[in-house]
Amino acid sequence: xxxxxxxxxxxxxxxxxxxxxxxxxxxxxxxxxxxxxxxxxxxxxxxxxxxxxxxxxxxxxxxxxxxxxxxxxxxxxxxxxxxxxxxxxxxxxxxxxxxxxxxxxxxxxxxxxxxxxxxxxxxxxxxxxxxxxxxxxxxxxxxxxxxxxxxxxxxxxxxxxxxxxx
Amino acid sequence: xxxxxxxxxxxxxxxxxxxxxxxxxxxxxxxxxxxxxxxxxxxxxxxxxxxxxxxxxxxxxxxxxxxxxxxxxxxxxxxxxxxxxxxxxxxxxxxxxxxxxxxxxxxxxxxxxxxxxxxxxxxxxxxxxxxxxxxxxxxxxxxxxxxxxxxxxxxxxxxxxxxxxx
Numbered sequence: 001x002x003x004x005x006x007x008x009x010x011x012x013x014x015x016x017x018x019x020x021x022x023x024x025x026x027x028x029x030x031x032x033x034x035x036x037x038x039x040x041x042x043x044x045x046x047x048x049x050x051x052x053x054x055x056x057x058x059x060x061x062x063x064x065x066x067x068x069x070x071x072x073x074x075x076x077x078x079x080x081x082x083x084x085x086x087x088x089x090x091x092x093x094x095x096x097x098x099x100x101x102x103x104x105x106x107x108x109x110x111x112x113x114x115x116x117x118x119x120x121x122x123x124x125x126x127x128x129x130x131x132x133x134x135x136x137x138x139x140x141x142x143x144x145x146x147x148x149x150x151x152x153x154x155x156x157x158x159x160x161x162x163x164x165x166x
Numbered sequence: 167x168x169x170x171x172x173x174x175x176x177x178x179x180x181x182x183x184x185x186x187x188x189x190x191x192x193x194x195x196x197x198x199x200x201x202x203x204x205x206x207x208x209x210x211x212x213x214x215x216x217x218x219x220x221x222x223x224x225x226x227x228x229x230x231x232x233x234x235x236x237x238x239x240x241x242x243x244x245x246x247x248x249x250x251x252x253x254x255x256x257x258x259x260x261x262x263x264x265x266x267x268x269x270x271x272x273x274x275x276x277x278x279x280x281x282x283x284x285x286x287x288x289x290x291x292x293x294x295x296x297x298x299x300x301x302x303x304x305x306x307x308x309x310x311x312x313x314x315x316x317x318x319x320x321x322x323x324x325x326x327x328x329x330x331x332x
Contacts, residue, residue: 010278012278014189015266016262016265017262022188027177035326036327088268092262092265095257097178099182112317119304120296122298127293128291129290132289137283144201145282149272149276154279157200160202161201
C-alpha cells in the first residue's frame with residue numbers, strides 16, 4: 001500500500017499524502033467522509049470528469065481507504081464507503097477546514113462548514129492538548145523532537161531544522 | 167492565489183490542497199515548517215530532483231505560503247521561510263503525523279516524530295475540543311453542518327451526505 005514514490009521514507013506526511021494521491025483524491029475522500037456514497041453524487045460534488053473520478057476511487061480503494069460495495073444487482077450498482085483507516089482522515093479534513101477558515105480565500109463572512117458534537121450539540125474544533133492530561137496546551141510554541149521510530153534521515157532533518165541559523 | 171482548477175468551489179479542502187499543490191509540495195512545506203531553510207537541505211531531506219524542488223518552491227511562494235530571502239551576496243544565495251499563512255499549515259502536518267502513527271505503514275515500534283510544548287515540555291496531540299469551553303469533546307461522534315459561508319453546493323453536499331440511505 002505504500003506509494004512507490006516515497007518508498008524508504010519514514011515520514012507520516014509522505015505516507016498520508018501518498019495514500020490520498022492528489023488533491024482530487026482529497027476531494028473525493030472529503031465527500032465520502034461527509035457521507036456521500038454514490039458515484040453520481042461524487043461527480044456532482046467534486047465536478048471532476050468520469051475518468052478522474054474512476055481513477056481516484058480505484059486509487060483510494062487500492063490504498064485501503066475506501067471499500068466498494070454492491071448495493072443493487074440488475075443492473076449492478078456500487079457504493080463507496082470509507083474503511084476504518086479512511087475514517088482516520090477526518091482529522092486531516094478538520095485541520096484543512098480550520099486552516100481554510102483562517103485563510104478565508106473566498107472572502108466569506110463565515111465558515112462554509114462546521115462540526116458539531118452529536119452528544120452535546122456544541123461546535124468542536126481541533127486544538128493542541130497535553131497528550132497526558134488532555135488539557136489545552138499551555139503555550140502555542142511547539143518544538144519537534146525525534147520519536148522512537150525516527151530513522152537517520154528524520155534525525156538529521158530535526159537536528160538541521162532546529163539548530164540556530166549560521 | 168486560488169488554484170485555477172478549483173475556481174468557484176467554496177471548500178477549504180480544495181483551498182488548502184490547491185495551495186500546497188501536490189505531495190511534493192507537502193514534503194517541502196513539512197521541511198520548512200520543521201525549520202529547514204536552505205535549498206540543499208530541502209533537496210537532501212525530500213530526495214526530489216532539482217527541477218521538482220525549484221518548481222514547488224515557486225508554487226508555494228506564489229501561493230503566499232513561503233518567502234524567499236537573500237541571505238548572501240556574491241554569490242547570491244537565498245533561503246526559504248514560511249509566511250504567517252504557511253505557518254498555519256502546522257495543524258495539517260500534525261494531523262498527518264497522528265494519522266500516520268495510527269496507520270503505521272512502516273511497522274515502526276514508535277512514532278518517527280513528536281511535538282513538545284516548549285513551556286511545559288510535555289508532548290502535545292491534536293484533539294477535538296468544545297469550541298466554547300476548550301474542554302475535550304464529550305463524544306467522538308461528530309456531525310457536519312453548514313456554516314454561515316456555505317454555498318448551494320455545500321448545502322446540497324451536506325443534505326445529501328447526512329440523509330439516510332435509500
